[in-house]
Amino acid sequence: MARKIGILGGTGPEGTGLAYHWAREGEHIVIGSRDAKRAEDTASQLRARIGSAAQIEGADNAGIVAQCEIVVLTVPFSGQATLLKQLKNFWKPGTIVIDTTVPLAATVGGSPTRMLGVWQGSAAEQTKELLPPGVSMAAAFHNLGAELLAGEAPVECDVLVCSDDEKAKQTAMELAGKIPGARGLNGGKLENARIVESLTALLIGLNIRYKVHGAGIRFTGLPAK
Amino acid sequence: MARKIGILGGTGPEGTGLAYHWAREGEHIVIGSRDAKRAEDTASQLRARIGSAAQIEGADNAGIVAQCEIVVLTVPFSGQATLLKQLKNFWKPGTIVIDTTVPLAATVGGSPTRMLGVWQGSAAEQTKELLPPGVSMAAAFHNLGAELLAGEAPVECDVLVCSDDEKAKQTAMELAGKIPGARGLNGGKLENARIVESLTALLIGLNIRYKVHGAGIRFTGLPAK
Numbered sequence: 001m002a003r004k005i006g007i008l009g010g011t012g013p014e015g016t017g018l019a020y021h022w023a024r025e026g027e028h029i030v031i032g033s034r035d036a037k038r039a040e041d042t043a044s045q046l047r048a049r050i051g052s053a054a055q056i057e058g059a060d061n062a063g064i065v066a067q068c069e070i071v072v073l074t075v076p077f078s079g080q081a082t083l084l085k086q087l088k089n090f091w092k093p094g095t096i097v098i099d100t101t102v103p104l105a106a107t108v109g110g111s112p113t114r115m116l117g118v119w120q121g122s123a124a125e126q127t128k129e130l131l132p133p134g135v136s137m138a139a140a141f142h143n144l145g146a147e148l149l150a151g152e153a154p155v156e157c158d159v160l161v162c163s164d165d166e167k168a169k170q171t172a173m174e175l176a177g178k179i180p181g182a183r184g185l186n187g188g189k190l191e192n193a194r195i196v197e198s199l200t201a202l203l204i205g206l207n208i209r210y211k212v213h214g215a216g217i218r219f220t221g222l223p224a225k
Numbered sequence: 226m227a228r229k230i231g232i233l234g235g236t237g238p239e240g241t242g243l244a245y246h247w248a249r250e251g252e253h254i255v256i257g258s259r260d261a262k263r264a265e266d267t268a269s270q271l272r273a274r275i276g277s278a279a280q281i282e283g284a285d286n287a288g289i290v291a292q293c294e295i296v297v298l299t300v301p302f303s304g305q306a307t308l309l310k311q312l313k314n315f316w317k318p319g320t321i322v323i324d325t326t327v328p329l330a331a332t333v334g335g336s337p338t339r340m341l342g343v344w345q346g347s348a349a350e351q352t353k354e355l356l357p358p359g360v361s362m363a364a365a366f367h368n369l370g371a372e373l374l375a376g377e378a379p380v381e382c383d384v385l386v387c388s389d390d391e392k393a394k395q396t397a398m399e400l401a402g403k404i405p406g407a408r409g410l411n412g413g414k415l416e417n418a419r420i421v422e423s424l425t426a427l428l429i430g431l432n433i434r435y436k437v438h439g440a441g442i443r444f445t446g447l448p449a450k
Contacts, residue, residue, distance in 0.1 A: 113413065115420075148446075156445035160427075188338065188430045195340075195423045202385075202420045203444075205413045210447045219431060220381035220441040221373075 005175075006030040006068030008061055008083065009075035011042045014100060017149025018072060018141065018179075019056060020046055025178040028055040032064035065090040070098065070171060072141075077103040077116070077123055084130035093134030096168045098175070099127045099193075100141040102200040113205040115198050124162065124193035138163035138172040139193035142200050144182065147213040154181025157216030160196045162187040185219060230400075231255040231293030233286055233308065234300035236267045239325060242374025243297060243366065243404075244281065245271055250403040253280040257289035290315040295323065295396060297366075302328040302341070302348055309355035318359030321393045323400070324352045324418075325366040327425040338430040340423050349387065349418035363388035363397040364418035367425050369407065372438040379406025382441030385421045387412040410444060 005022060007015040010031035019029045023046060031046070033039035039058030046056045064071060065087050075083055080101050101123040105114035120126045124139035131137060140161040148155045159176035161184055163169040169186065176184030187196055199217060206215040230247060232240040235256035244254045248271060256271070258264035264283030271281045289296060290312050300308055305326050326348040330339035345351045349364035356362060365386040373380045384401035386409055388394040394411065401409030412421055424442060431440040 113417070185431070186434050187427070188434060192338070192427065192430065195420075195427045198420045198423065202412070202417060205417065206410070206444060206447065209411050209413060212446055212448065214446040216445040218443045218445055219428075220443055221437055221439040222431065222435045223437065 002028050003069040004028045004030050004067060005070045005072060006032055006059070006064035007072045007074055008032045008064055009073065011038050012074060013146035013150065015072070015074035016042060016046065017144075017146055018074065020050065021149065021179045022175065023050055023054045023056050027178070030064055030068055031056065031058045032061045033058070034061060036060040036063065061087060062090050065095070066092070068095070070096045073097060073099045073101055073127065075101070077101050077107045080123060081126060081130060084127060088130070088132070091132050091135050095135045096171050097127070097131060097135055097137040098141070098168070098172050099124045099137060099139045101127065102142050102197045104201060104204075113201050113208065115201050121191055122194035122197050124190055124197070128190060136165040136168035137190070138165065138168035139190060139196065140172040140176060140184070142197050143203060143217055144179070145203065145207075145214060148216060149179070155179060155216060156181055156218065158183045158185050158219050160185050160187030162190050162193040162196055164190045185222070227253050228294040229253045229255050229292060230295045230297060231257050231284070231289030232297045232299055233257045233289055234298065236263050237299060237301075238371035238375065240297070240299035241267060241271065242369075242371055243299065245274065246374065246404045247400065248275055248279045248281050252403070255289055255293055256281065256283045257286045258283070259286060261285040261288065286312060287315050290320070291317070293320070295321045298322060298324045298326055298352065300326070302326050302332045305348060306351060306355060309352060313355070313357070316357050316360050318357075320360045321396050322352070322356060322360055322362040323366070323393070323397050324349045324362060324364045326352065327367050327422045329426060329429075338426050338433065340426050346416055347419035347422050349415055349422070353415060361390040361393035362415070363390065363393035364415060364421065365397040365401060365409070367422050368428060368442055369404070370428065370432075370439060373441060374404070380404060380441060381406055381443065383408045383410050383444050385410050385412030385417075387415050387418040387421055389415045410447070
């Protein structure tokens with residue numbers, strides 16, 4: 001049986017964008033939401049957009065965790081910890097969680113170009129703390145804005161993957177490579193997520209100052225491979 | 226009289242690299258050091274490398290502040306605050322200070338891929354606090370590693386300039402444009418320096434993981450110009 005990729009918060013623009021690109025590459029996607037009906041609506045919109053061969057369905061959040069080998073977190077930071085606490089007893093050992101969350105100050109009514117300080121160091125490290133030990137996790141996809149993911153054009157953006165778990169890191173790198181134009185890069189340990197998350201605030205600032213919507217980031221001087 | 230650009234810490238690899246590129250573009254450079262003799266030695270090495278038309282001289286740190294319209298800070302973070310306190314009474318109003326300092330954890334024996342937390346938010350904001358009110362300042366050039374600056378090849382790297390002062394920001398952007406391959410970008414307010422500084426730790430980590438020496442950064446999706 002092929003793996004399923006569940007997307008918690010999959011009805012939002014970031015989750016929908018990731019689901020779209022991965023489903024186009026043949027991945028089996030399960031859109032997650034508090035409300036299974038809303039999840040199913042988004043899934044059917046995506047099937048209509050991609051074509052009937054696309055494997056996309058909907059489920060509620062607990063259903064995602066029960067059935068998916070890979071679970072991608074795309075909920076706003078404001079709801080992240082609460083959701084993870086609710087799901088605490090549902091995780092299966094061996095699940096790979098990929099966290100995309102950015103703790104922007106906008107979460108608490110502040111600026112989208114500023115970051116909240118998270119006690120653990122980053123949203124990713126908070127997530128790690130709220131997952132059971134048998135679950136692997138990586139942080140990635142923070143810098144691919146929803147606007148970039150919404151279009152058909154290849155994104156001009158690298159995806160830094162931070163993780164202390166080799167399997168989770170490789171999975172996130174592989175999924176980065178399935179988004180046209182994106183390049184997965186080894187961003188080092190999970191603790192580095194604090195830097196990568198804050199890059200999103202910087203990109204939002206560049207979007208504002210340069211009056212664009214899709215600022216991205218490329219690293220130079222690395223081996224071509 | 227043409228402006229003079231003084232480089233505090235100009236005998237180190239970062240300062241020497243900036244001096245080299247700016248002097249080649251016809252700027253008048255004054256290399257600074259605690260020891261005026263060492264500064265003069267570096268200046269004469271640079272003159273030998275560029276050619277006798279290069280305007281490069283040496284001075285001690287207080288001499289730099291007394292005579293230069295633009296002063297670039299390239300000292301290690303460990304010495305930054307002490308130096309600025311020593312220079313406190315020497316600044317002329319209207320001087321533009323450009324801070325390149327990155328508070329790496331290596332400063333206190335930690336890892337070069339980790340950052341120190343600076344109470345003011347960033348090394349740049351600490352510098353701002355230690356300068357008199359009439360001095361303008363910007364933070365820039367953090368992500369141009371000494372290895373990138375040492376070579377003759379155009380650097381593949383953007384220079385984010387963070388400042389609350391329009392004149393200082395424009396000056397730093399202009400100087401970024403004088404380094405072949407570099408592109409100055411408006412990085413927003415000085416407070417954003419905390420993100421830009423931390424990018425250096427990320428680039429050092431990429432250099433280590435990918436076994437290269439000159440990882441750089443480019444922002445995509447911005448207007449061409």
